[in-house]
Amino acid sequence: MPKFAANLSMMFNERPFLERFAAAATAGFSAVEYLFPYDYPAEVVAEKLRDAGLNQALFNMPPGDWAGGDRGLASLSDRREEFESSLVKAIAYGKAIGTPLLHMMAGIAPADDPTAASCYVDNLKKAADATAEAGIGLVIEPINKRDMPGYFLNDFNRAFDLVADLDRPNVSLQFDIYHRQIMHGDVITALRQMAPRIGHIQIAAVPTRHEPMTGELNDRMIFEEIDALGYQGYVGCEYRPAGVTEDGLGWMSSI
Numbered sequence: 001m002p003k004f005a006a007n008l009s010m011m012f013n014e015r016p017f018l019e020r021f022a023a024a025a026t027a028g029f030s031a032v033e034y035l036f037p038y039d040y041p042a043e044v045v046a047e048k049l050r051d052a053g054l055n056q057a058l059f060n061m062p063p064g065d066w067a068g069g070d071r072g073l074a075s076l077s078d079r080r081e082e083f084e085s086s087l088v089k090a091i092a093y094g095k096a097i098g099t100p101l102l103h104m105m106a107g108i109a110p111a112d113d114p115t116a117a118s119c120y121v122d123n124l125k126k127a128a129d130a131t132a133e134a135g136i137g138l139v140i141e142p143i144n145k146r147d148m149p150g151y152f153l154n155d156f157n158r159a160f161d162l163v164a165d166l167d168r169p170n171v172s173l174q175f176d177i178y179h180r181q182i183m184h185g186d187v188i189t190a191l192r193q194m195a196p197r198i199g200h201i202q203i204a205a206v207p208t209r210h211e212p213m214t215g216e217l218n219d220r221m222i223f224e225e226i227d228a229l230g231y232q233g234y235v236g237c238e239y240r241p242a243g244v245t246e247d248g249l250g251w252m253s254s255i
């Protein structure tokens with residue numbers, strides 16, 4: 001069975017963010033991930049993680065003005081300086097908290113815009129260099145258009161090719177099974193094809209984004225395949241619990 005990380009941006013939302021670490025540990029998780037730690041001092045987040053005895057799996061680079069609609073900065077050619085500052089901040093938090101992986105969000109830009117594409121590749125290289133120097137891995141994730149309309153990186157083959165073309169040991173693909181199924185389907189074949197470049201996996205039921213094992217996919221078969229592929233990382237539980245988080249955790253003991 002894969003190792004699971006609780007996603008604290010979606011799970012354990014019955015309590016404030018900093019209290020979710022202890023709740024995840026109490027529920028039996030050994031690791032956590034979340035979107036953004038930046039509303040809190042890095043030392044405070046690191047302490048919560050340590051006190052709960054948890055491992056950090058991943059978090060995202062600062063996305064710009066999330067409430068204002070930003071979903072990352074990497075493809076935004078008029079915001080290159082802001083991207084660079086966000087990279088510095090992400091690495092400072094990454095070192096303090098001890099994350100093995102940072103997710104670089106692409107931003108809202110037309111996927112076929114050559115200016116956005118070249119800005120994205122420039123920023124990907126910058127982030128690859130800076131994170132490698134810090135000893136941190138970098139992941140990029142294709143996200144489906146229904147959940148994130150206008151998101152630049154909206155195709156798994158494109159994301160895979162970007163990672164393969166760059167070919168850096170610290171840069172890999174974040175393979176969210178929920179997004180994959182909505183965008184392309186063919187989950188197991190894609191896992192097999194992309195396995196050498198996958199650095200992080202996430203899961204949720206399709207189409208509800210609720211608990212695994214409650215959607216249209218055969219999640220048990222997918223978990224068996226992830227194990228068979230020799231994947232050593234965490235599978236992030238990036239799902240919105242259908243009710244109280246703890247009440248919905250039975251899927252984990254059922255596999």
Ligand SMILES: O=C(O)C(=O)CO
Binds near residue numbers: 035141143238
């Ligand atoms: O929206 C998602 O699926 C994300 O993982 C954003 O980081």
